[in-house]
Amino acid sequence: MPDEPVAVLSEVARTYGGVPVLESVSLGFVPGVTAVVGPNGSGKSTLLRVLVGATEPTAGEVTLPGATGPRPIGYLPQRVPFREGFTARETLAFYARLVGDDPDAALERVGLGDAGDRRVEALSGGMRRLLGIAQSVLGDPSLVALDEPASGLDPGMRERAFRAAAERADADTAVVVCSHALDLVDEHADRVVLLRRGEIAAAGPLDRLLDEHDAADARALYLAVTGEAAGQAGGEGSEGGAEGEDESDGDETEPAVHVTGVSDR
C-alpha cells in the first residue's frame, strides 16, 4: 500500500466561541481505512468537517495532494441530512447526476436495492445511514470521510455499515471513519488516530500502536491512551442511542483544559 497521503492537515486549529476544539493537528491520511477515535468532545467531528472543507480552520491548512477526479472527497456527516419527501432512489439520483454515476448501482452496493422506492423518512436509522454511505462514495472519491457510520445501529446493521465503508478503501482511496465502535475498528481499520481534548494523543498503524502500548485490542489501546474506559466513549453501536445523539463536539460542547498531544505526520 503506498504511503503517499491523499490528504494532509498541517497545524490545523479550530475554536468555537473562543474555545479550542482542535489544536495544532498535523496528520496525513494515506490509502486504507483510518479510524478516528476519542472521547466525546475530543474534536473528531470537527476534524472530519475541517478535512472535507465543511468547516474552515482558524489556523493551519488542509491540502489534498492525492485526491483527484471530479469529486475528490466523499462525506457523510454524523446526522444523515437528506431531504424528506424524496425516495432513496431520488435522493441518490440527485447526487449521482452531478458526477455521472448510477444511483441504482449505488443502492445495490449497500444492499438497499429493494428500498429504492421508499421515502427517506420511512427508512430505518440504519438504512438511512447506508443510504448516506452510498451517497458518500458516488463519483469514486479518493478520500471518503464518514462521521460515525455505525452510530445508533443494531449489531448486524453496524457491521454492515462499517463493512460497506471499509470496502471502499483500496490502493488509491483513503477512508476516514470517526467511530466509537472499537470492535469494528479492530476488525476494519488499518490506522488509528486517537484524539484527546482536541489534540492527537496517538496516531499510526493500528498494529504498531497496539505493540507500542502493549494493548491487546483497540479498546485496551483506547484505555491506555485516553485513560478512559471505552464504554464511556458514547453510544455508537448496539448500545447506542438514537440516531442524532451525537458526540456533539464542535460548537455544542465546551472542551475542558487541553493537554499537549502528540502530533503524528
Add this chain to the structure above:
Amino acid sequence: MTGPLIGVATVFRRELATVVRTPGYGVLAVGLFLVVVGLLAAGGGGATGFVPAVVDLLLPTEVLVPLVAVVLGYRALLSDAESGELAVIRTYPVRVGEYVVGVLLARTVALVAVVGVPYALVGGVVWLTAAPDTGIFATHAGVDSPVLFVRFLAFVLLLGAAYVSLAAAVSALAASRRSAIALGVLALVAGVLGGDLLLLRSLDAGTSPATIPGSLALTPNGAFRGLVFEHVIGVAFAPEGEFVATGRAVGSLVVWPLLGAVVSGAALAYGRRVDAAIEELRSGFGG
C-alpha cells in the same frame, strides 16, 4: 448539457420537486386567489374593467406579493445549510453560484405559479364578467384592454421575483429558521414601507419633486408602482408628465433579483471564512 448547466439543472430540478411536494404552497396560491377576488369584489373595480381592477389591486398587491415571495424564499438557502446537506452538496462538482442560481430559478418558477396563476385567473374573471366590453386589445391610450392587465401581471411577477431573491439572500445570511423569519419580516417591512418613507424624508429635506420619477424607481415597490401608473393606469387617461423613469424602473426590478443572488452567493461562498476569521479575532482577544 455541460458542467455548469448540469449543476444548475440538477439543483433546479430538486428544488422544484421540493416546492411541488410542499402542500403549503398550494394553499398559499388558493389563499392569494381568494384574497384577490375578495378585494376586487369589495372594491367593485373588477366589474367595470381591467384598469379599475388594477386600481383596486395595486396597493394590496404591494404588500401581498412581497409577503408571498418572502414565504417562498425565506428558507430557500437555509434548509440545506441547517440540515447539514449543504456540506455534502459542496463535496460534489457544483459551484456555489450554480447552486444559488438553481435554487433561485426554481423558487421564481414557484412564484410564477403561486402568484401568477391566481392573478391570471382573476384577469380571466374580469375579462368574462366586466362591463362594458373589455375584449378590445388597445393600441392607443384611453381604451381598457386585457393587454393592460397582462402588463400589470408582468410587473407583479417582476416585483415578486425581486422579493424572492432578496428573501433567499436573507435565508443565506440567517443562522436559524427563527432568525430567517425575523430577517424576512424586516426585509418585507423595509421593502414595502422603507422606500416611500425615505422618499418622503428626502422631499421634506428639500429635494425637488422633479426627482421623484427617478428616485421612486430605485426600490422594488416604487419601481413597480411607477410602472403600473405609467404603463397600465396612466394609459387610460393620458396623464401629463411621467410617474417614473421607465428604463430605470425596469432596470431596478432586474437589478434587485441579481443583487439578491449575488448576496446569497457571497454569503454561502465566504460565510465559513468569515466565521473562522471572527473566531480568530475572538481567540486573539481572549488570550
